[in-house]
Amino acid sequence: MTTKQDKTIKDLKKGETGTVLKLTGGRGYVARLAALGFTFGAQVTVLRKPSKGPILVGIRGTQIALGQGEADGISISRLDENAFPAKEAATETFRIALAGQPNVGKSTVFNLLTGLNQHVGNWTGKTVEQKSGSFVRNGTAYSIVDLPGTYSLSANSEEELIARDFILKERPDLVVAVVDAATLERSMYIVAELLLLNSPVLLALNMMDVAKGEGIKVEPKVLETALGIPVVPMAASHGEGIAELQEAIEGMVRHGAEYHPSLPVILPAHKPVLDEIERMVSPYVPADYPSDWVALKLLEGDERLSSSMKEQMPEAEWKAMDALIYQHEDAVLDVAGARYQWIGRMVRAAVVEPPVSRMGLTAKLDRWLTHPFIGTIALIAMLAGVFALTFSIGGPIQKYLGDLVAALGDGIRAGLSGQPRWIGEFLAGGVLNGLGMVLTFLPILAIFYLALGLLEDTGYMARAAYLSDRLMHGMGLHGKSFMPILLGFGCNVPAVLGTRIIESKKARIQTALMVPFVPCSARLAVIAVLAPIFFGGAAFWVTIALVGANLLILFALGLILHRAAFEDEHVAFIMELPLYHLPNFKTIGIYVWQNLAGFLKKAGSVILLASLAVWAVSYFPTGEISTSWLGTLGHALEPVSSLIGLPWQVFVALLTSFAAKENTIATLAVLYGDISTALPSVVSLPAAASLLAFQLLFVPCVGTIAAIRQETDSLKWTVFSVVLMLVLSFGVSFAIYSVGSLF
Amino acid sequence: MLRELLSLLAGDGAFSPDEAASKLGVSVATLDDMLAKLVALGYAEDAAKAMACAAGNGAKKTGGCAGCPMAGHCHGAGTKAWTLTAKGREAAARG
Numbered sequence: 001m002t003t004k005q006d007k008t009i010k011d012l013k014k015g016e017t018g019t020v021l022k023l024t025g026g027r028g029y030v031a032r033l034a035a036l037g038f039t040f041g042a043q044v045t046v047l048r049k050p051s052k053g054p055i056l057v058g059i060r061g062t063q064i065a066l067g068q069g070e071a072d073g074i075s076i077s078r079l080d081e082n083a084f085p086a087k088e089a090a091t092e093t094f095r096i097a098l099a100g101q102p103n104v105g106k107s108t109v110f111n112l113l114t115g116l117n118q119h120v121g122n123w124t125g126k127t128v129e130q131k132s133g134s135f136v137r138n139g140t141a142y143s144i145v146d147l148p149g150t151y152s153l154s155a156n157s158e159e160e161l162i163a164r165d166f167i168l169k170e171r172p173d174l175v176v177a178v179v180d181a182a183t184l185e186r187s188m189y190i191v192a193e194l195l196l197l198n199s200p201v202l203l204a205l206n207m208m209d210v211a212k213g214e215g216i217k218v219e220p221k222v223l224e225t226a227l228g229i230p231v232v233p234m235a236a237s238h239g240e241g242i243a244e245l246q247e248a249i250e251g252m253v254r255h256g257a258e259y260h261p262s263l264p265v266i267l268p269a270h271k272p273v274l275d276e277i278e279r280m281v282s283p284y285v286p287a288d289y290p291s292d293w294v295a296l297k298l299l300e301g302d303e304r305l306s307s308s309m310k311e312q313m314p315e316a317e318w319k320a321m322d323a324l325i326y327q328h329e330d331a332v333l334d335v336a337g338a339r340y341q342w343i344g345r346m347v348r349a350a351v352v353e354p355p356v357s358r359m360g361l362t363a364k365l366d367r368w369l370t371h372p373f374i375g376t377i378a379l380i381a382m383l384a385g386v387f388a389l390t391f392s393i394g395g396p397i398q399k400y401l402g403d404l405v406a407a408l409g410d411g412i413r414a415g416l417s418g419q420p421r422w423i424g425e426f427l428a429g430g431v432l433n434g435l436g437m438v439l440t441f442l443p444i445l446a447i448f449y450l451a452l453g454l455l456e457d458t459g460y461m462a463r464a465a466y467l468s469d470r471l472m473h474g475m476g477l478h479g480k481s482f483m484p485i486l487l488g489f490g491c492n493v494p495a496v497l498g499t500r501i502i503e504s505k506k507a508r509i510q511t512a513l514m515v516p517f518v519p520c521s522a523r524l525a526v527i528a529v530l531a532p533i534f535f536g537g538a539a540f541w542v543t544i545a546l547v548g549a550n551l552l553i554l555f556a557l558g559l560i561l562h563r564a565a566f567e568d569e570h571v572a573f574i575m576e577l578p579l580y581h582l583p584n585f586k587t588i589g590i591y592v593w594q595n596l597a598g599f600l601k602k603a604g605s606v607i608l609l610a611s612l613a614v615w616a617v618s619y620f621p622t623g624e625i626s627t628s629w630l631g632t633l634g635h636a637l638e639p640v641s642s643l644i645g646l647p648w649q650v651f652v653a654l655l656t657s658f659a660a661k662e663n664t665i666a667t668l669a670v671l672y673g674d675i676s677t678a679l680p681s682v683v684s685l686p687a688a689a690s691l692l693a694f695q696l697l698f699v700p701c702v703g704t705i706a707a708i709r710q711e712t713d714s715l716k717w718t719v720f721s722v723v724l725m726l727v728l729s730f731g732v733s734f735a736i737y738s739v740g741s742l743f
Numbered sequence: 744m745l746r747e748l749l750s751l752l753a754g755d756g757a758f759s760p761d762e763a764a765s766k767l768g769v770s771v772a773t774l775d776d777m778l779a780k781l782v783a784l785g786y787a788e789d790a791a792k793a794m795a796c797a798a799g800n801g802a803k804k805t806g807g808c809a810g811c812p813m814a815g816h817c818h819g820a821g822t823k824a825w826t827l828t829a830k831g832r833e834a835a836a837r838g
Contacts, residue, residue, distance in 0.1 A: 156783065185772045301784075330834045336780055337745035344744070344769055370759065465791075465824070469757040483794050483824065498794040573757045573790065574778065576823035 009044060009057060009071040017045040018076030019093060033121070038074055093141045094253045095170065099163060099194055100178035101187050102149030105206040107131075108236040109178050110146040113246070123148075123162050137246050140254060145172070153193040154302060161304065167197045169288045173253045176245070178204045181211040181218045181233070185347050192339040195229075195261045196293050202230050202252055204245055209235035216353055223350035228260040264342035266296075267334045273324065274299055280321045284312040298325055300332045362459075362579045369463050370577070379467050382460070384544055386451040387528075391540045394444035395532050399676060401440035406674040409433055425619055426612075429670055434611020437669035438603050438662045442596065444528045448521060449595045453588035459578040466575050472558070481511040485554075488518030492700050496707035509712050510561050513721050516700035516708070517554040519547055521595075522661035526695055529665055533679050534688035542689070550696045553728070602660060610659040611666040614652075618671060625649070625671060644694065644733040645687030645741070650679075654694055660701050686740025690733040697729035744769065748777050749786060752827045753835035778825050786831035791824040 012018055020038050038044070038059065047063060048056035054065040066074075098113075100106045114133025123130045131146040147166060148159035167175060177194055179187035184205075194201050203223070211218050224231040232248045234241030252259070266274060278295035285291045286308075297305045298321070310318050369375050409428035416424035455461045465486055472482045481502065488495035495515045502508040519527075527546065531539035618630040625631050634641075634648030641651035653667035665675070672678040683691060699705070699722050709718040747767050751758070758766070764774040781787035827835065 154783075183772060185770055186776060189776060330837060332784060333745040333749060333786070333834065336784075337747075337777075340744040340769070340773055340777055340780075344773060347770075366759075466757050466759065483791060487794065501790055501793045572752050572754045572826065574752065574760060574763045574774075574825045575757050576825075577759050 007076055009046065009055065009066065009074045009076055010068060012044075012046045012049075012076070014046050014049045017043055019043055020074060020076055024073040024075065033070070033074065044074075044076065093143060094173040094249075096142055096144050096249060096253075097147050097167060097170075097172040097175045097199070098144060098178060099147045099167070099175050099190065100149060100204075101151055101180070101190060104149075104178050104180040104187055105236045106146065106149060106178040109176075109204060109206060109234070109242075109245070110144060112236055112239060112242045114144055128158055128162055135246065137250055140250070142246075142249060142253075145170075150190060152189055153197075154297075154300070164193075164197070167194070167199055171288070172199050174249060175199045175201045176204050176249065177201050178206050180207045181205050182207050182214055182216060184211075184218065184351055185343055188343040188346060189339060191227075192264050192342055195263055196290075196296065198290050198293075200229070200252060200259050201261065202232065202248055203227060204234055204236075204241075205231050206234045206236050206241075208233045209238060209240070216351060219350045219352075223346065226262060226346050226349040228262045230259075262342075262346075264338040266338055270299070270328070270331050270334055273328050273331065276324060277321060280317060280324075281309055281313070284309065286312075296335065299328065300335050301325070301329065362577075365580055366463070366577060369460070370466060372467075375463065375467050379464055382455065382464070386448065386455075387543055387547075388540055389451055390444055390447045390528055391532065391543070394447040394528065395539070397443040398440050398529060399532070401443070402437060402674070402676055405432060405436035405440060405669075406676075408436070409673065421623065422619065425623075426615065429619070429673070430612050430615030431608070433669035433673060434615065434666040435603060435608050437675070438607050438611075438666050439600075441525050441529065441599070441662065441665070444525050445521065445596060445599055446592055448525070448528075449592045450588065453591040454583050456591070457583040457588050459580045462575065462577050466577060469573065469575070472555070481507060481514075484511055484515055485518055488515045488520060490521055492516055492518065492520045492704040493707050496704055496711055499711050509714070509717055510558075512708050512711050513561060513717065513724070514554060514558055516704055516721060516725060517550065517557060517697070519550050519696055520661065522701075523696055526657075526661055526664050527692055530679075530688075530692060530695070533676055534683065534685060542692070546689075546692055546696060549693075553697070553732070603662070606660045607662055607666055610656055610663045611670055614656055614663075614667045615670050643737075644690045644730065645684060645737040646691055646694075647682050650683060650691060654691070654698060657695065658699060658702060661695075664695055684741075686737050686743075689740055690737035693736050694729050694733040697725060697732055699725045699729070745777055745781065748774070748781065749827070749831060749835045752781075752787060752825070753832060757824075781831065782825070785828060786834060787825050788828050789823045790826045 007018070009018065020043075043059070045058045046055060047058050052068075054067055055071045056063055056065050057071075058064075098106055098110050110131060110133065113135055115135070119132050121130050121132075122128065128148050132144065133146075134141055134143045136142070145166065147163040150157070150160045150163050153160055153164040166172070175194055175197070177191045179191065191201065191203065205218065205220055205223065208218065218233075220231045220233040230248050230252060232241055232245045234245060236242070274292075274295050277298055278291050281294055281298065282291040285294050294305060294309070298309065306322075310322075313321070369378055409432050412428040412432065413424045416427070452461075455464070465483070468486055469482045472485070481499075483501070484495045484498040487498050492515050495518065496512050499508045499511045499515070502511060524547070527543055531543050535542045614630065617633075618625050618628045620628060622628060626635075630652060634652050637651055638648045641648050644651075646654075649671045650668065653664050653671065656663040656667040668675045668679065672682075679688075705718060705722060708721050709715065712718060744767070748763075751763060751766060760771045760774055764771045767774065769777070778787060782789070
């Protein structure tokens, strides 16, 4: 071929054609021209060339007007009229596409192949960056286009569409599929798809150094035999394998190396359908598209191709084909499944994984921590540890703060002795005792959340969820029910809202009815404050026993509801268990703070208002509790409260937990002042146990009830939930008090 | 291969990725990819994420994740629990 080099488009006459060699100008200018299609190897024909003004050229099927200066910046090789025919001349500039997943070192391979001879722009009409370049080997030019990194060619994203359209429409002479040898399985899906298109494929097996470092042995020759396409091992980051890649490219496109790819096998059951679809679409398939590929993609449910073919085909034929595809809508599972099977076969042949699992510590720990028996014991020990930490550190601090609040109250009363009595009582008895006592929860909650945050951030909580599902499964609770129930340990409100993920209405109602029986953090905090007041050093064990009994009731209820009223919903999970890792204290700090901030917000609103209301009805109209409005109501309730061994004041405090669970403490503080000293003298030990059980099982807060109403969409089930909890809380407390009083 | 995974998810119980991969005779990496494919096709979903989203408004109302074991999802790194969607269950039932 004879060419006259160092010419520009401006040197071409009307009707002459040249091949773009390079662009001259600033980076932005070059990028703009490249985006218009003026990349290495592109054929450009002058359509109109006035002596002044823009030159009209044809390139890549479109017409573009170039200024005289612009045309002078595009160097070309002109096709001499005495040279070989244009078609043959064009084959001397081979076009290569680089394809592959993101992060497999594709850009490094591109840079090494092209050196500085590259252009950056955008794909025409897209915001996706296009990089193209070239290299020359043995006198032959190769233009390289770096396709966007994609996981497949399913047109799920703009990048995938660009990559597949380029291969289909531009028909490069070769596609170099770059894969990561260290994660070969993950890189191969796109290769399985590339092999179905109309350009030959060469595999650049990159990152061999990384694979070797991880003890993974990859056999390029075995892979080559299995795939039936050339495989070039590379370590592009070290510049290794580039010369071999260039040689293989040359061998493929210039010398026609052997190419017999092994393709994923479509199930025989789908072959007739596939053939039928191909028969129906083939008259209408665009010229660039292989009809067997179009048929396969339509069977896979490719929306882009589907809408394109809908436009191309007569309506009746389209409808017939669409109905056929609809009948086989799950065929995609077999088509994609065959690719995974193919990947497995290829990788098993060529890759030897190290004998020892790379997960190391995680795998070793999980052998025990996810074991059905040992793991369950560990889970119980872990949760007991959280309680122990809360009691041993948070308890004493809370008691100190409680004493401080009581002393402050006395100080306020003394300081305001000259003022009307109700002012001092309002500030000390209402605001300080109510809100102040609740604020003394902060250390307990901080430790509780810190411990949970640690378990979450180290990766253990995922194991707890995994084990819990197994436990609950054994107790008649299945699948999606267990997650809202776990969520309930934090707060029942989002847990009830989380039941929305359960499609079956019956299972959703069953779970929503069970969630309020999960002891939420607010209930647990109240128990953590009250238990030491009555049980001192034994508080930890009493709490463990009560929470354990609470969970048994929860599971028993699950079984009963499941058997009596609700259907069995079988749902399986594959639960990701993240690697164990050292905790990040900033993350945990944020988690603790977010939860404490939420608590403070609640304390400053719902709890404060409820405390003030309780104070008002316990002070007015006489200034004495026993003769106040609340006292009158309390005395009326005494026949009921005495059944579970509680003074009416304590019973009323429990009832106020309907607004928010923490209100039990706030009300007790309003009514008794220093609860640490007052309560043990008015509540016996059996009554104390009954009180704690009542606190755990009583009707949930108003927010949870509203959520139950919303999610069950049923007043009947909402009332059932409230009545069920009332009956159970009272019944269990009565039983505890009655039995305890016998000793 | 995806059919086998669909059948596994249409059964009962919780599996770790290691267990599931071993049952299907594939590597964990392939299992991850197959799960992602089922999610992309609408046959499966990350139920933990779906629940975190459903509970999100409630969590906001109560001022935080409040000890939620799935709280990590709100911060972008929590437990993933793949399960079938209604479409997936229908496909599994069709066989």
